[in-house]
Amino acid sequence: MTSWIFAIVQTLCVVLLAPFMAGWVKWLKCKLQNRQGPAPWQPYRDLLRLSKKQAVVAETASPVFRAAPYIVFSVTVVAASIIPVFSVEMPTAALADVIVLVGFFALIRFFLSLAGMDVGTAFGGMGSSREVTISALAEPALLMAFFTLAMNASSTNLSTVVSHFGQSQFILHPSLIFSSMGFILVALAETGRIPIDNPATHLELTMIHEAMILEYSGRHLALLEWAAMLKLTLYSVLIVNFIIPWGVAMTIAPQALAIGVLSVTGKLLILGAFLAIAETVQAKMRLFRAPHFLGLAFILSLLGMISHIVLEVR
Amino acid sequence: MDTYPVLTVAQLAIFLSFLSAVLPLLFLRQPYLLVRTAFLLLGSAGLAAAWAGGVTLLTNHAEQVVLPIGLPWLHVFLRIDPLAGFFFFIVGFVTFTTACYGPAYLREHIGGPHPVGTLTFFTGLFVGGMLLVLLAADAFSFMIAWELMSVASYFLVAYQHHKAENRSAAFIYLLMAVVGGAFILLAYGVLAGFSDSFSFTAMAAAPLSPTWATIAFVLAFIGFGMKAGIVPLHVWLPQAHPVAPSHISALMSGVMLKVAIYGFVRFVYSLIGVIHWQWGVAVLLVGAASAVLGVLYALMQHDLKRLLAYHSVENIGIIYIGLGLSMIFHATGHMEIAALALIAALYHCLNHALFKSLLFLGAGAVLQQTRQHDMEKMGGLIRRMPVTATCFLVGCISISALPPFNGFVSEWLTYQAALQGPVLRSGILGAIIPVASAMLALTGALATACFVKVYGVIFLGLPRSPQITEAREASLGMRSAQVILALCCLLFGIFPTWAVSAINVIAENLLGTGLLKDASDGWLWLTPIGKQTASYGALPILLGLLASWLLVYFFLHPLKRDNQIRIAPAWECGFGPLTPRMQYTASAFAMPLRRVFSYLWYIREKFEPPQHGKPARYSLQVSDWLWLFLYLPIGKLILHLAKRASLIQGGNLRVYLAYSFFTLLFLLWVIV
Numbered sequence A: 001m002t003s004w005i006f007a008i009v010q011t012l013c014v015v016l017l018a019p020f021m022a023g024w025v026k027w028l029k030c031k032l033q034n035r036q037g038p039a040p041w042q043p044y045r046d047l048l049r050l051s052k053k054q055a056v057v058a059e060t061a062s063p064v065f066r067a068a069p070y071i072v073f074s075v076t077v078v079a080a081s082i083i084p085v086f087s088v089e090m091p092t093a094a095l096a097d098v099i100v101l102v103g104f105f106a107l108i109r110f111f112l113s114l115a116g117m118d119v120g121t122a123f124g125g126m127g128s129s130r131e132v133t134i135s136a137l138a139e140p141a142l143l144m145a146f147f148t149l150a151m152n153a154s155s156t157n158l159s160t161v162v163s164h165f166g167q168s169q170f171i172l173h174p175s176l177i178f179s180s181m182g183f184i185l186v187a188l189a190e191t192g193r194i195p196i197d198n199p200a201t202h203l204e205l206t207m208i209h210e211a212m213i214l215e216y217s218g219r220h221l222a223l224l225e226w227a228a229m230l231k232l233t234l235y236s237v238l239i240v241n242f243i244i245p246w247g248v249a250m251t252i253a254p255q256a257l258a259i260g261v262l263s264v265t266g267k268l269l270i271l272g273a274f275l276a277i278a279e280t281v282q283a284k285m286r287l288f289r290a291p292h293f294l295g296l297a298f299i300l301s302l303l304g305m306i307s308h309i310v311l312e313v314r
Numbered sequence B: 001m002d003t004y005p006v007l008t009v010a011q012l013a014i015f016l017s018f019l020s021a022v023l024p025l026l027f028l029r030q031p032y033l034l035v036r037t038a039f040l041l042l043g044s045a046g047l048a049a050a051w052a053g054g055v056t057l058l059t060n061h062a063e064q065v066v067l068p069i070g071l072p073w074l075h076v077f078l079r080i081d082p083l084a085g086f087f088f089f090i091v092g093f094v095t096f097t098t099a100c101y102g103p104a105y106l107r108e109h110i111g112g113p114h115p116v117g118t119l120t121f122f123t124g125l126f127v128g129g130m131l132l133v134l135l136a137a138d139a140f141s142f143m144i145a146w147e148l149m150s151v152a153s154y155f156l157v158a159y160q161h162h163k164a165e166n167r168s169a170a171f172i173y174l175l176m177a178v179v180g181g182a183f184i185l186l187a188y189g190v191l192a193g194f195s196d197s198f199s200f201t202a203m204a205a206a207p208l209s210p211t212w213a214t215i216a217f218v219l220a221f222i223g224f225g226m227k228a229g230i231v232p233l234h235v236w237l238p239q240a241h242p243v244a245p246s247h248i249s250a251l252m253s254g255v256m257l258k259v260a261i262y263g264f265v266r267f268v269y270s271l272i273g274v275i276h277w278q279w280g281v282a283v284l285l286v287g288a289a290s291a292v293l294g295v296l297y298a299l300m301q302h303d304l305k306r307l308l309a310y311h312s313v314e315n316i317g318i319i320y321i322g323l324g325l326s327m328i329f330h331a332t333g334h335m336e337i338a339a340l341a342l343i344a345a346l347y348h349c350l351n352h353a354l355f356k357s358l359l360f361l362g363a364g365a366v367l368q369q370t371r372q373h374d375m376e377k378m379g380g381l382i383r384r385m386p387v388t389a390t391c392f393l394v395g396c397i398s399i400s401a402l403p404p405f406n407g408f409v410s411e412w413l414t415y416q417a418a419l420q421g422p423v424l425r426s427g428i429l430g431a432i433i434p435v436a437s438a439m440l441a442l443t444g445a446l447a448t449a450c451f452v453k454v455y456g457v458i459f460l461g462l463p464r465s466p467q468i469t470e471a472r473e474a475s476l477g478m479r480s481a482q483v484i485l486a487l488c489c490l491l492f493g494i495f496p497t498w499a500v501s502a503i504n505v506i507a508e509n510l511l512g513t514g515l516l517k518d519a520s521d522g523w524l525w526l527t528p529i530g531k532q533t534a535s536y537g538a539l540p541i542l543l544g545l546l547a548s549w550l551l552v553y554f555f556l557h558p559l560k561r562d563n564q565i566r567i568a569p570a571w572e573c574g575f576g577p578l579t580p581r582m583q584y585t586a587s588a589f590a591m592p593l594r595r596v597f598s599y600l601w602y603i604r605e606k607f608e609p610p611q612h613g614k615p616a617r618y619s620l621q622v623s624d625w626l627w628l629f630l631y632l633p634i635g636k637l638i639l640h641l642a643k644r645a646s647l648i649q650g651g652n653l654r655v656y657l658a659y660s661f662f663t664l665l666f667l668l669w670v671i672v
Helices: A002-032 A042-052 A063-082 A091-095 A098-118 A122-153 A158-167 A174-190 A218-243 A254-281 A287-312 B006-027 B031-059 B082-106 B116-135 B139-157 B164-194 B200-205 B210-228 B236-243 B246-272 B277-299 B304-331 B335-370 B386-399 B406-419 B427-458 B466-470 B476-494 B496-511 B538-556 B586-596 B625-648 B653-671
Strands: A056-058 B063-067 B076-080 B566-568 B602-608 B617-623
Touching: A002 A042, A002 A063, A002 A091, A002 A218, A002 A254, A042 A218, A056 A063, A063 A091, A063 A098, A063 A218, A063 B538, A091 A158, A091 B538, A098 A122, A098 A158, A098 A218, A098 B406, A098 B427, A122 A158, A122 A174, A122 A287, A122 B406, A122 B427, A122 B586, A158 A218, A174 A218, A174 A287, A218 A254, A218 B538, A287 B427, A287 B586, B006 B031, B006 B063, B006 B076, B006 B082, B006 B116, B031 B076, B031 B082, B031 B116, B031 B496, B076 B082, B076 B116, B076 B139, B082 B116, B082 B246, B082 B335, B082 B476, B082 B496, B116 B139, B116 B246, B139 B164, B139 B246, B164 B200, B164 B210, B164 B236, B164 B246, B200 B246, B210 B246, B210 B277, B236 B246, B236 B304, B246 B304, B246 B335, B246 B496, B277 B304, B277 B427, B277 B586, B304 B335, B304 B406, B304 B427, B335 B386, B335 B406, B335 B466, B335 B476, B335 B496, B386 B406, B386 B427, B386 B476, B406 B427, B406 B476, B406 B496, B427 B586, B476 B496, B476 B538, B617 B625
Parallel strands: A056 B566
Antiparallel strands: B063 B076, B602 B617
């Protein structure tokens, strides 16, 4: 019972802390670029402001448009509830494994891109078309990277995978190096960061995610923005817990949990700093360069998997 | 405990479907009565078949009967066992829903250029033929039923034969069906050569040398693959499915392809018995190629039914991936994993039958209302056909393999089987299985992209042509069929454990081993390998989704009156009113992916810039490489040879008599 309560509390923590993660990256990025920049807690103010505002819906919009923000947000929350963040002892991880997690991300994207096409403006369709192209190439790479990790741990259950890497002796398997590199590239693409998409842009030639949600306002927009921040946080958690899982609590005993919370939060902040640096030194790619980028991610992930099967299985 | 007269009911189902072909012909003058009678009989045949199949599967029952018809030394063997029962259920259930759908759908054909009696006659024969294929337990009756199914469906494809393209599509279909039938006949011939009778029990018992087994396997693979539509034998599908009436397309794509899968599974697992891993690799690679190419070709189509037909190629590919994995694990002695992969493949058969029939029925409703095949002229139908649109959305989510619907479960099981690849400890297989699962992942992602396009262009946005605004919701029978199928998609998605344990019986029968007993963890959790290895609880996930939706809605919903949603015109960037032409088209939507995978299609793109007051013109033609560079040359070669061969056709009676005489002499010389 306590573990169920813990799982729910942990999910709430992640959902509530996600805007800070996004704000932290933005703040650091501004500092790196010699700009004043909003405070890291600015996203909370934005979300509050948006949720208070009146929502305007286009007269050509269908029920899909209105339902999409709720579907997207609740699927993201359920995805957050199955990922072990601070401790691996969570019963909700048995609900769904990595493949289901990838399915959740696909479901989110499905409804987002439908919502983009709903109103009947050019921008929405453009955003949706680009989004499905990018993710059609990213998803196989993501799945391959997850499969390599799952084969290493001989389980697709997220908790089992993280505890396998957390408890086993640190060995630099070639498969893990390849699949981690592939996974990081995919994470950049899937969370809409530079060099694939720019979260700060509103230029028609460059935007992907922003184009899809261009017609949204008020609380609908708040939900979509929040879901996007949550997705960024989830991918970051996956990166730190899969690749550098030290410190993640194996139980929910208070002491272990305290170490877990501190270490994971610290690692997330450092990862955010890396993201800010990467976004500062890099420029966004042209859309038609993105397939090369994602093709690289796919090859890396596939190499990881094959090297695991050929070299490491004994 | 055998109190259920399963085989009798199964025979009754076949009888009823043949009756639905013949009896309505009494009412040729009263077309409405004709259609009602035909579909009533067909619907009851479907229900009887679904009942018989379901009971056989659930009670793990097998029964055989020998009918004393036919030649004296060649009796007809009929047998129902869990494998046949499972497919019997699929055929029966989908037939039932199409029978609900049919009467209203055919209303527009009544008084049309072609008599509806033809349609109901051949539909009855078609369904009866499919059911008979599943029941047949000797090669002779199997082939008769198989050809009955093929020929009846040819007449259904050719129903609207006033259009030349329909005739040519039907002809290609017939050609492929005949060639495929010949391969199957040869495959049975090989087995019959080693056994003393045509019955399946004798064939299964006959010992085969590895070479002959491989020859029989290759023949069966090609023969059944032609009907199932694997790449490169798929070319008839995208031509035949769009021209058939939509409920027939649902039957052909949802059910007939499954009958081909049944034939393949029956032939390989129970008749040949000893499986070599190389066969599994071949099946796996062909399956992966079909899946990826099927979805990529589908992405480029903007005829709705042709697009769905290409998706059948994709899904058949996914089923073959499962079968290939199963065969590999079977041949290397990992029976539990082989069972898992076989269950995944069979479960996908069921799921594909459900969601593809749903999509074809939805497409039929859309086509009937809009009289448009071309997606580029549709749009905004969700406001005019809300029930059809909702059911179609369920179909789209299911076919895109998204949780918590049914398509996801079978792909999840396939992935779980593929992830067990490292137990094989073999370099070649170890490299092939990951590549196949990568192909499966790519297929899933591209299918999502394709169905975003389909749904976004057809149901969302603004109407792209004036006829669309006159569309109305489909009639009650058509809606109810779609709602039943959509509910089944959800049910088989959130209660997968029951379906899996039912299908497990088939695996136990065919392989001798089913899934591990101690792997299961109650009805709520799908744990095919072990509790710690992988688990999926669809119902709790659905409940979690609903709970978080309600929570969010509760927190955000405006209690104050002044914060209601405001409906306003969409922002058109200040360029005047929003017109439908500003929207993305289906071709534009797929353009980035067309550019990424451009070498996989034969693309001809032409752009003429605007000049002298003429508007700019853009034309795009995407064709199938295989059709252009494999099938057309073969067709040309055959025509050429036929012209040469026509030299011996003198037209003189004496010459022909001389031919007969010399042929007779030759044969006598060969035999004696």
